[in-house]
Amino acid sequence: MHNLKFFSGENVPLEMHKVRMVQKINLLPIEKRLQSISEAGFNTFLLKNLDIFLDMLTDSGVNAMSEMQYAAMLQADDSYAGSETYYRLEKVLADIFGMKYFLPAHQGRACEHIFSQVMVKPGTHALTNYHFTTTKAHIARMGGIVEEIILDEAFNIQSSHPFKGDIDINKLNEAIKKHGKDKICFVRIEAGTNLIGGQPVSMKNMREVSRICRKENIKLIFDASLLTDNLYFNKIREPEFKDTDIKNITREIGSLMDMIYFSSRKLGAARGGGILTSDEDLFIKMRELVPLFEGFLTYGGMSVREMEAMAVGLQESLDMDVISQTPIFVEALCNELVERGIPVVTPPGGLGCHLDAKQFCDHLPQTDYPSGALATAIFIASGIRGMERGTISEARNDDGSEHLANMELVRLAFPKRVFTLSQVKYVVDRVTWLYKHRSLIGGLEFVEEPKVLRFFLGRLKPKGDWPQNLVKQFRKDFGDSL
Numbered sequence: 289m290h291n292l293k294f295f296s297g298e299n300v301p302l303e304m305h306k307v308r309m310v311q312k313i314n315l316l317p318i319e320k321r322l323q324s325i326s327e328a329g330f331n332t333f334l335l336k337n338l339d340i341f342l343d344m345l346t347d348s349g350v351n352a353m354s355e356m357q358y359a360a361m362l363q364a365d366d367s368y369a370g371s372e373t374y375y376r377l378e379k380v381l382a383d384i385f386g387m388k389y390f391l392p393a394h395q396g397r398a399c400e401h402i403f404s405q406v407m408v409k410p411g412t413h414a415l416t417n418y419h420f421t422t423t424k425a426h427i428a429r430m431g432g433i434v435e436e437i438i439l440d441e442a443f444n445i446q447s448s449h450p451f452k453g454d455i456d457i458n459k460l461n462e463a464i465k466k467h468g469k470d471k472i473c474f475v476r477i478e479a480g481t482n483l484i485g486g487q488p489v490s491m492k493n494m495r496e497v498s499r500i501c502r503k504e505n506i507k508l509i510f511d512a513s514l515l516t517d518n519l520y521f522n523k524i525r526e527p528e529f530k531d532t533d534i535k536n537i538t539r540e541i542g543s544l545m546d547m548i549y550f551s552s553r554k555l556g557a558a559r560g561g562g563i564l565t566s567d568e569d570l571f572i573k574m575r576e577l578v579p580l581f582e583g584f585l586t587y588g589g590m591s592v593r594e595m596e597a598m599a600v601g602l603q604e605s606l607d608m609d610v611i612s613q614t615p616i617f618v619e620a621l622c623n624e625l626v627e628r629g630i631p632v633v634t635p636p637g638g639l640g641c642h643l644d645a646k647q648f649c650d651h652l653p654q655t656d657y658p659s660g661a662l663a664t665a666i667f668i669a670s671g672i673r674g675m676e677r678g679t680i681s682e683a684r685n686d687d688g689s690e691h692l693a694n695m696e697l698v699r700l701a702f703p704k705r706v707f708t709l710s711q712v713k714y715v716v717d718r719v720t721w722l723y724k725h726r727s728l729i730g731g732l733e734f735v736e737e738p739k740v741l742r743f744f745l746g747r748l749k750p751k752g753d754w755p756q757n758l759v760k761q762f763r764k765d766f767g768d769s770l
């Protein structure tokens with residue numbers, strides 16, 4: 289039983305590691321922060337790292353690695369074909385998930401590219417608890433239609449539902465009846481559902497979805513990129529797992545799925561990705577594409593050093609002291625913000641603290657991109673880089689009209705084992721100040737809008753001179769302080 293969540297029964301997360309290597313960060317004066325976000329087209333993706341104080345954009349590829357991961361990198365076997373490193377990694381994955389075959393790929397979206405190419409036929413439906421940006425883009429590229437069948441409760445921002453990432457079983461049955469099983473390319477469960485606030489999926493739900501898919505002969509895919517947060521919640525929020533080893537929970541998930549894929553920039557705290565399956569036919573079809581798009585089968589576009597780090601990182605992902613770190617820090621930040629009346633997604637999930645920009649900026653219509661505006665305002669006020677997860681992250685409809693997002697969120701991600709408690713307190717302090725002056729935040733509009741995944745490279749401008757007004761208010765309240 290894991291009981292080291294918080295110490296003294298207070299809301300203080302306890303770090304179960306010590307820091308042995310550091311990176312210096314800069315806190316620029318607010319005028320420079322405004323200049324920096326202006327040069328970045330008011331898109332936090334385009335900021336330069338040197339201008340950022342706390343980088344809470346993502347946990348992708350920026351997690352702290354352990355000493356054992358670095359040590360393992362030294363033994364990497366750098367051969368083009370048949371590398372020992374590959375076989376070590378293959379063995380670890382087989383042991384964790386119990387699946388027969390492993391295909392390496394350079395990151396999560398490369399896996400999505402490969403399986404979408406093999407499994408998605410034009411006009412077929414991909415049913416999922418909730419889409420992820422790159423997943424949807426790859427399915428759509430092959431002519432597939434993504435259909436979300438998540439619980440309605442998922443869109444209830446302030447909720448006490450422990451598993452808002454669950455698939456709605458009625459919606460699943462209805463979709464099968466409506467489309468017919470031959471028109472469904474697969475059902476996809478995303479662990480730790482990214483775009484709705486890092487909300488987990490229960491084992492109870494995975495079992496039921498798997499039972500239905502097997503009965504109907506529909507393939508079930510599991511996106512394990514955010515698996516570790518999900519495992520933590522399975523253990524903490526599903527009473528039957530209170531005394532179960534994390535490895536046994538993971539094994540059971542493996543037994544329910546036809547295919548598992550992951551971004552190892554997240555899972556395993558390294559860089560890379562992979563696909564696992566026990567389905568020989570699927571494996572053979574996907575295998576052909578790996579040398580074509582990724583690299584030879586024993587490295588798949590990854591550096592062997594990263595593969596060694598991944599093998600160790602995956603094994604460390606079975607340790608509650610390791611995987612509890614992100615959720616307990618997310619919870620601590622969310623609780624502090626909730627206490628101050630600031631709207632965040634609850635219950636706290638994995639991945640990061642998610643601010644509800646619709647409530648935070650309730651004076652802005654969705655067409656003014658409140659999530660993008662709030663992410664900009666947070667950077668100006670604090671040097672903290674968050675990520676827009678709202679309408680800017682959606683693609684336009686075919687007729688060119690805006691596709692308004694179900695939720696307007698700003699994610700303040702916690703790279704695993706990177707930030708300290710005083711840095712969390714800084715986040716609370718600056719977000720609280722901004723909330724007090726939220727009426728100063730104005731809208732954004734595109735000046736350069738890419739057709740695909742526009743949130744990555746799109747450039748915007750503020751509607752009016754609200755960023756300058758924010759700076760003036762800051763100077764009034766904080767004087768010369770940074």
Ligand SMILES: Cc1ncc(COP(=O)(O)O)c(C=O)c1O
Nearest residue numbers: 395396397420422482513551553
């Ligand atoms: C749930 C999920 N799936 C897939 C991906 C894509 O992985 P990658 O960024 O390695 O391409 C991500 C990345 O953030 C993710 O969070």
